[in-house]
Each structure stands twice: as structure tokens, then as C-alpha cells.
Amino acid sequence: MDSEEDDALQQDSTGLPAAPPVQQFYRPTKEVTLKTISLAEMLTSNHAIWQPEDFSYESPQEPTRSLFPESDVSWNRVQQPPEISASLNSVQPQQTELHKHQRTPQSPTPELIVSLIREMLTKQEMILDQQQSILRILNAKQPQDTDYVIDHGLLPVKDLLALNTLEQKLRAVDFKEKLINHLGLVGGFDTKDTVWRTMHRTISNDLAKSINWRGVNGKISLAALQIKDVVIDAVRKNVFSSTATNSEIENVMKRWLHLASDRDGGRKRRQKE
Incomplete structure (x- = not known):
């Protein structure tokens, strides 16, 4: 008390208001209760092994955020220039068709095989006709053997x-x-x-x-x-x-x-x- 009065007198001498008394606060602690369970009860009952409630910890989970808006707006509906949007719309079906052909190869049908054979035969006939035409032209320009023959003793001219x-x-x-x-x-x-x-x-x-x-x-x-x-x-x-x-x-x-x-x-x- 003497010290408190001395402090009050010192504060009065300085002209400052008196300080409020110091109050001490005590944080209530939660008591940890233990419940003893026998080994037989642990084996025969559904009681879980005791864990201190004060030491239980749950990992914080961050809220998952969707890459797309919650208003069900698709990627194609994002505001884009009309040229880019048109190109994306045209490329996606082509890629889908390409993956479809790559994943599920189909064997040629008999009709397709027959049409290919007919086309090959037609082209072969055209090539044969062209070769015959070329041979006719060459034979027409090429002189016969008789065109080279002259009378014996005609050449060289001697007089x-x-x-x-x-x-x-x-x-x-x-x-x-x-x-x-x-x-x-x-x-x-x-x-x-x-x-x-x-x-x-x-x-x-x-x-x-x-x-x-x-x-x-x-x-x-x-x-x-x-x-x-x-x-x-x-x-x-x-x-x-x-x-x-x-x-x-x-x-x-x-x-x-x-x-x-x-x-x-x-x-x-x-x-x-």
C-alpha cells in the first residue's frame, strides 16, 4: 500500500491523472478427461481408441474454384473476336473427326475395293492407248530399211x-x-x-x-x-x-x-x- 500511495503522490505531483489499478485475467483451461476402457471392451465394443480432443487437428481446405464461371458459360461463349470464334468452331469438328478416324480405323468395304480396281484398270487402258499412239508416231517418222539401200557401186563417185x-x-x-x-x-x-x-x-x-x-x-x-x-x-x-x-x-x-x-x-x- 505504501508503494501505491507513493506512486499516487508522485503522479499528483506531476499533474497527471492517476493510473487505473492493474487487473489480472486468467484464461480458463479445458480439462482433459480420460475414460478408462478395458482391453476386453476395446476388442468387443465399437469404442474407438481415445484421442485427446485438444490435440485434434483438421487440415484447412481451400475452397476449390472452377476454371469456368458458375453461370454455365462454356469456353466457346467467352467474349472473343468473331474471326477467332469462327476459326475455333471450324477447327474443333475437324479435330474431332481426326481423332475419330485415328481411334477407330475402318477396313475398306467391298464396294470401295471394286471402285478402286475399276479406276486402276481405266488408267491402265489410258496409258496403253498413249503408248500405242507414241509408237505409231515413231513408226511413221522412222524410215523403213529399204529407205537406206542404194545401188551397189554408186558411191563413192570416182569420175x-x-x-x-x-x-x-x-x-x-x-x-x-x-x-x-x-x-x-x-x-x-x-x-x-x-x-x-x-x-x-x-x-x-x-x-x-x-x-x-x-x-x-x-x-x-x-x-x-x-x-x-x-x-x-x-x-x-x-x-x-x-x-x-x-x-x-x-x-x-x-x-x-x-x-x-x-x-x-x-x-x-x-x-x-
């Missing part, structure tokens, strides 16, 4: 008389075409080789000595003969010289005529003389 006879026969279109086909079989690995072989098959080297391109110095002009055109067309029959120009072929022909005196040992004879 002026045989050359004049050949020029007269070349006035006939059929004979000229036959001679072109015949000389076209000579072949060669390039334009020069083909022209060289064709000229050697057409004109003998002795007659070539009296022929030049323009007919100067009293010689025969090859440019004025029909055999010149035959040689040019025959050279183009070869695959390796089919694109050769007239100028390229004529230059080789001129060179072949110019070297006629050097062939068959003519150069060696001149060197000895």
Missing part, C-alpha cells in the same frame, strides 16, 4: 561421168531422201569427224583433187552441186552434229577438198620430188 549420173538421179526427191538416210548412217563423234567420214564415203580422193568449193582454176564447183546439200543433211542426221550450222559444215568440206592432194601419200611423193 566426172559418175558424178553427172548421180546429179541427175538427185533430181528425184525419193532418191535424194534415200541417199541422205544412207549417208546419215556413217556417223562420227563430232561435226568435223562426221563431215570427214561422209565426204570420204561420197567422193573418191582422186575425183576430189579436181573439185574445189568455188570451181576456180578449171575445177568443178562443189557449191553448185546437189551432192553438197545431201552431205549437209546427212551430217545433221548424226546426234553429235545435229545442231551444226551450214557454215560449220561447209568449212569442213572446203578443208577436206583442199587436203585431197596430200592424202593417199600425195605429200610424201611431192616431198621426194
